[in-house]
Amino acid sequence: MNQTFIGVSRPQTNLLLVVRQIRYEASGINSYELTDPEGGELAPFTAGAHIDIHLANGIVRQYSLCNSPMERHRYVIAVLRDEKGRGGSKALHDSLRVQDIVTVSAPRNNFKLAPAAKKVILLAGGIGMTPLKSMAHALEATGVPFELHYCARNAGCVAFREQLESSWEHGKLHFHFDHGDPARGLDIAGLLRTAGEDTHLFYCGPGGFMKACAEASSHWPAGTVHFEHFKAPEPPPAALDAIAPGSFMVKIASTGALLEVPAERSIADVLEEAGVHIETSCQAGLCATCKIRFLEGEVDHRDYILDDGERGQWLTACVSRATSGTLVLDL
Structure with missing residues (x-):
């Protein structure tokens, strides 16, 4: 080409x-x-x-x-x-x-607090505490009641313990140690069994923890559950054969230029090679740095960051593929 x-x-x-x-x-x-x-x-x-x-x-x-x-x-x-x-x-x-x-x-945010929340549950697994700690500070400052649940292997794995154990006027802190056996840790399903009125849930952590939180909160009202992956989940083995698309074309709306995206390359790679600079970062569909608006075509979204509303008009150039022959990009 x-x-x-x-x-x-x-x-x-x-x-x-x-x-x-x-x-x-x-x-x-x-x-x-x-x-x-x-x-x-x-x-x-x-x-x-x-x-x-x-x-x-x-x-x-x-x-x-x-x-x-x-x-x-x-x-x-x-x-x-x-x-x-x-x-x-x-x-x-x-x-x-x-x-x-x-x-x-510069800071970017794809995991924002919900301004309409009257109460917030923050659920952290290990190093997933980091964005939730910042949320706890913000909720404390604005007077929104919150619960912060920190799940870790043991007390030696708890980061910022002294800060977290300081006095919270509007928040309640809970540590949960499983000592390597998830069955001995927090009963996530029990905690999330009832969705409180105007309560929002935010969670972040490793793969198994994320899956448990997703399953336990699947019955919560739409728009009240928020999460962020810090590592792309491993697709199940049966899915690997089902997501092996061939090549497709992308069209630059402003110029009409057509570029081929081979099966083994990303949209971001092809655009960069053609002189279309798209800022990228995680290369795994986790951060939305490379989010691009598309105008025509059907997208196979493989990211872990865009919500259903965004997927109707945006794609992530690092991982998205096409199920149509051509995608028209708003570039």
Whole structure:
């Protein structure tokens, strides 16, 4: 296929911040405080937001901001070293040092608090606590009652314990330790059996925890359950053969240019090669950085971030495929 350079681009907003402090928080977990090198204020963020961290080896990873959104002088993230991960957390633990200058994105939020909620249940599994901690600070500041349930293996795995055990005027904190046996941990189904009026649920954690929360809250009213994956779930083996599409075309609406997307490449890769810059980050359908509006065609959505309403007009260029011959992109 001949390359066609379209010349369409999207602006990127990156910040250069200094690592002011690294703190051991729990088993395998460090927190990193990032500040402006000149001591200036940082861009505001809302509870549930995340930033991209650009590491020296070219790896880009997303981490939720876990400090209070009322703080304008710092961003704080917490990172669990994952020996079985894709290498980002290990690289960050091994390479980032106090006084280093690191490139980060401006905060983005796909996991926002619901303004209509009269009560909130925050349900965290392990390092999934990070966005929920920020939500707890925001709810406390606005006076919305909340319950915060922190599920971990044992007390040594609890990050930010001293902060979390401080006095909450509007919140109630609950720790649940299973010591490696989920049956000894929180009864998630029992907790979520009844959906309270005007109550919203937010949950984040590892795959098995996410599945348990989804099943336990499946009867809750539409729009009251909110979640964020920090790792793409593994598709069931039977589904792997069913999602192996061939090539398709994408059309750039502003120019009419047609680009072929082969079976082994993503829309984002093909656009980049053709000179259409699309900002990407997770490459797994988790962060919506590469969200693009489509005007025509049928999309095979494989992301874990867009809701049903968004899927009628948006796709994620890193993982979405087409079930029609052509997708027309609003570029």
